Amino acid sequence: MSFKVSFSVPRPAATPHSRRCWELQFLEPVFSRARPARPSRSVMLRATSRLPAARAATTLSAQPRGRRPAPRRRRKELHFPGHPELPLGDFLAGRLARPRVPAGRRAILRRGRMPPAVGRGLAGSELRPRRGRCGSQAARAVGPDVAAEATARSPKRPAPGSRRFEAAGRWALLALVTLMSFATRFHRLDEPPHVCWDETHFGKMGSYYINRTFFFDVHPPLGKMLIGLAGYLSGYDGTFLFQKPGDKYEHHSYMGMRGFCAFLGSLLVPFAYLTVLELSQSLPAALLTAALLTFDTGCLTLSQYILLDPILMFFIMAAMLSMVKYNSCANRPFSAPWWFWLSLTGINLAGALGVKFVGLFIILQVGWNTLSDLWHLFGDCSLSMVRTQVTMGKHLTARILCLIVLPMALYTATYAIHFMVLSKSGPGDGFFSSAFQARLSGNNLHNASIPEYLAYGSVITVRNLRMAIGYLHSHRDLYPEGIGARQQQVSESSVHLCGSRAKLSAVTEPAVTTYLHKDYNNLWIIKKHSTNSDPLDPSLPVEFVRHGDIIRLEHKETSRNLHSHYHEAPLTRKHYQVTGYGINGTGDSNDFWRIEVVNRKFENRIKVLRSQIRLIHLATGCVLGSSGKILPKWGWEQFEVTCSPYLKGTLNSIWNVEDHINPKLPNISLDVLQPSFPEILLESHMLMIWVLWPLPIWWLLYELLGLHKCGSQISNYGNSGLKPKDNEFTSKPWHWPINYQGLHFSGISDMDFRVYLLGNPVVWWLNLLSIGLYLLSGSIVAVAVQRGARLPAEVEGLSWVLLRGGGQLLFGWMLHYFPFFLMGRILYFHHYFPAMLFSSMLTGILWDTLLRLCAWSLACFPLAGGIHAVGILSLLLGIAYSRVLGREASAQVNLDPLGEGLDSAQGV
């Protein structure tokens, strides 16, 4: 919902022409600049400009001048007589305040209840019912009568020249904010010239795109594709290995990728500035927000490296901004800017989701906003039922088109490009189904040809569907004493079966460039349960295996049968142990398994790669599955395979046949079995969701892809600590807002250049305080409104800003923060930064509003109006000063070899 404000500041004169659309000034600066020349041209042009918030600040000058006729100095020195020495104040004044108000007007303002500065600030901040092209939010909020009244009170349109100055001032301010942001982000961007923190992943993945090597990651591909593109365009050739943090880049060109991330990160500040400006219509609030973000060390650090976060935050903030912009166009549906901002929202949503699944939160926010928007439209009883249905239909269609169809299409398109670009076999193959792997050139399934249907005597490999990385595997090692089958430890070799993780970890070796070669220990021969005759005997006819058949699986290397019995499995005590048993294929009735096809599309026969099968143990009735637990050292840390008495079908117990060798059958090309694009899409999503969930697999992923965090030797943790990285890096959600502990980006102990991700404590604690204050003041205002208190117009306007604008931001903060409490996976400090952006914006709006309210309530005292200006300025200066302090602290950090001063800085 857009915020709606109504404010009626007593104004001496009224003209309806002072309503302009701020949005279009960004789109069409030419128009707005042209506008003053012909003020009353057409509705359309009129609406292109709206009373800018900038004027709020311009009038800061009015008060001192009104109260104390200062000698007319040049603008730059004029406006903050109390603080002429403050550079920022100077700057503000220079950009914003101009001697523009006619004398008679001033007099009237002085007589008003509000101190002129605040009154004028509010005049800018608000409150003007905009009935032009984009402006009737206020009118909607308060009803036509108030709007008309307010219209009547609108101030006289200033002279055209002054408006041009105003626009210029606003643009200059925006430019300055942007410039500051870029300057801080790009300052010493090339340092440190080695791999920092997660650059090792994302840089590597960028390289994969350049090399077109297939990989798997838990995040959607867009962010890494963009990094890869940036690297490609800036001349990076994809040869750097990104092996571990601390590796020197040397001659490799990495600045393109860092520059790209820093560029997106720099845009966050102007985006936040514009969002706050749009929500509060108050320049001081926007400036405060911009200062918070510009001078926050955390945001700065996070924007400077090859990471997904700047890209993600860019899309989140862009979506937020375009949503807010589009809200202010709500009164002018189906116009060009309306369509523009709506579709831009959709595009940014796709972007956010395409970078990380955290993008879902902003989608929820936009979705909620859209729903409440539609709800209000629906309740608009000024239209007849029929008209409403038509209008609602149009609105609904537009939103579905722009906010659902368009993002979906774009999101799918990123995947299409992803799969198109990554056409070569690489480290991610093992995660995907065999059918998928057939697509990848270099994979041994590529262009392979194998028999299509399973027959007795076939030599096969069996792969677990759920585990996505596990083949049914066996080797000569025995189960250790005391575990499971005790009866046959001495003479029989009982063989345990595992998903072959150890084998796959060979992928991490750089020498292996193709897909792993088959381990012979994965091969099984499928035999009839009743006879032991060689089914490959050419005299016998080919007999296909069918759904429901009773079979034996003989391990090819050891000639033992897949066997289960009533002994508890080594780790999952409630399941039965699975072993290899028998000599030369002769075992007992515990070797019999019934084969069942889950997706019975192929006439009960079992199709290679595509049929999903279950193996039911005949004697005990349990089902063969993998528990997903990792065996201790004696099992080579492979996955445990068990026979589960609980038949509840999960993917754990579903397998498919991958390799298939049978000389009696004709081979077909695997290409015909290749999955279609929707299947690929579904598969990769299933995989991502599954990997994101449980902890051990996450750890495994790092091992598999060689994504170790620097220095942590995972294998040392053995079975006891299934944690991916050192305990210190992870944190709990409640740590974040209080800036409890940071994140080492670079330089654990011995490097001279150290980077530590930690927020500027002043900024963060101010944000925290602001949230509390907001809740307090928000509830006071809400109760007052509910009690039907008659608020003065100024206060009412401010309360609307607080409740509507602030409410949206608070909602955004909650959406981007609270879900993390529910997440079981490992969390890091940097997960909080999207939420931090929202809370900074909230801080801006809150303090501006509170100070205005304060100034208003003290209006009877002289100089009360200055409270607002002084308050905002001191906040700005305080933030800037804290940054300077932080810089000094960081200098100390760089000198301090023991790292004791690591609390407050970033090594820039």
Added chain:
Amino acid sequence: MGFLQRPVVVTADINLNVVALTAVGLLSRLWQLAYPRAVVFDEVYYGQYISFYMKRIFFLDSSGPPFGHMLLALGGYIGGFDGNFLWNRIGAEYSSNVPVWCLRLLPALAGALSVPMAYQIVWELGFSPCAAMGAALLVLIENALVTQSRLMLLESVLIFFDLLAVLSYLKFFNSQKHRYGRRGVSSPAGNSLSSQLTALLCPRPFSLSWWFWLTLTGMACSCAVGVKYVGVFTYLLVLGVAAVHAWHLIGDQTLSNVCVLCHLLARAVALLVIPAATYLLFFYVHLALLCRSGPHDQIMSSAFQASLEGGLARITQGQPLEVAYGSQVTLKNAFGKPVPCWLHSHQSTYPVIYESGRGSSHQQQVTCYPFKDVNNWWIIKDPRRHQLVVNNPPRPVRHGDIVQLVHGMTTRFLNTHDVAAPLSPHSQEVSCYVDYNISMPAQNLWRLDIVNRESDAEVWKTILSEVRFVHVNTSAILKLSGAHLPDWGFRQLEVVGEKLSRGYHESTVWNVEEHRYGKSQEQKERELELHSPTESDISRNLSFMARFSELQWRMLTVRSDDSEHKYSSTPLDWVMLDTNIAYWLHPRTSAQIHLLGNIVIWASASLATMVYALLFLWYLLRRRRKVYDLPEDSWLRWVLAGALCAGGWAVNYLPFFLMEKTLFLYHYLPALTFQILLLPVVFEHISNHLCRSQLQRSLFGALVVAWFASACHVSNTLRPLTYGDRSLSPSELKALRWKDSWDILIRKY
């Protein structure tokens, strides 16, 4: 003397419906209650706790707060149970000393009273007596509710308190409405005893009955939470509804500000303060009852253990309170994960080269050992003196003192140095210094840091003080890493020196558990006698709040690793009753008890919820367009019924999707009860507002009657599985297996 002039008249207005419903409820729940005389399903767990209560042995159950267990134990107390029964397997016959009937009585009563309460709730929601009767009858014949009520299980108690909370809130809300004089059409006032009382006592805000129902709401909520944690969802629902009503109250501008404030304060006290206090009371009683040490002591801190009779208290009783130089102590780690353990060392040394190829200092191992052992003893030594005995008078160790820790058996010094620890290479190795390696000087000074000190000069106290050892040379902190050492370390737990310690973590905190003054020589022993140790009554030192917070925290954090169960199910299986639980099978015949619902009721209740949601949405959209299909008061009734019944279903059902623990069908029963209440509401609404003609209305009524008859029939058919009183033949059992996913036990002869 007014009562002499006017006769004292007590008018009791008794609603026979309620009486009748109570009677049949009792009949259905109490009939043959002591059968089967064997442990049925989860009675095996709850029975254990009852035994613990009877023997007053401390235990820790992470499944829920103690109120429910205490109620069950109350049954045992009434029946004179002595707690002597081995609850070891399902199906075991009860011995004669177990008062089965009494033990099962309270859950059964709770289940029986749910029936008239369902009647009252629908009635108070403003629907017709017919609908109210329907709701009560549905609760009466729902097989799963019957089964669950008749055993020593807590779901029926939970449902009872859930319903009581909702009912008393409704009573409160309706008595509030009297003030405005717009009571609903079908006002039950004057029909039941309580309503009569309400009318008698002048139903105004802040009247006696107003307070009674408001307080009862709070009490019932806290009882529900006290029985099982899931009760918290109903509590939140009631709080939410109360908040919305309070918000309307704030908006009521006919009330003065003071009046509104009083209203809000009364609600805050009754719905927030009283429940919290009651919840604490449960724990107070719980801890007061359980005063003896038991099997779960190990999980708790030393101070807590010492507050129990027996166990650690027996060891620690009479030991000196203040740790002095020369004290012999055992040091327990406060973290207790993966297992509680004590700082330990032994003769073996670290291997020269680890498997990973790194080297070690090859000095004596220091580990954390989860069992009592003579190697757990350490002596606190003053670095400036050589003696290992306590002076006369003892010189206590204070916060900030530099100490050395000497291993009692090997007299080697606790040491750490810049060598990577065996399993945590980022941390320093901790060893007992062996001086054969001259290149590594001894670094055995530790600064004592008392974490929970009140002043900087505080003395190190046995059991009570939580201390950290900060290494003087390297600032490393002695820490339990939680990793198991390989075979060379005898699979004990690794202890490391943490270099970059960020803030407080329990794994770096230790406390003295056993303590005695050093008495290595005869003479010293005599000295010890002379300076008789200060008696430390630790149990008195630990306040109730400290014990409560520790117990609550442990209950919430202890994870029992129950992974999979034959009858576990997912929330999706519950809505349409795709699963059941076999509770008990007769040892010889095939008589059996199942948790199996009345599938007609389950399915139609789910359907009714859907119909309600759709209708609600439809009305809402129409109202938005200013089309008012319903009169205002029926709309309000419709919304309130939905908020409480459909809402009650949602809050008791949906959170299970987020839970990671093993789930069973009985977790759905509270949600189901609320769903059943919604069923007659929806029927009445359809009949009153959607059937346009009398004919349609009659037809619909006939349909409902037919449907109800079928529900009764199903209930009757499943009755043998509910009561387990009749042995069915295999073919009959097969015939009862209406869904493939139902697991009905068929004996193979």
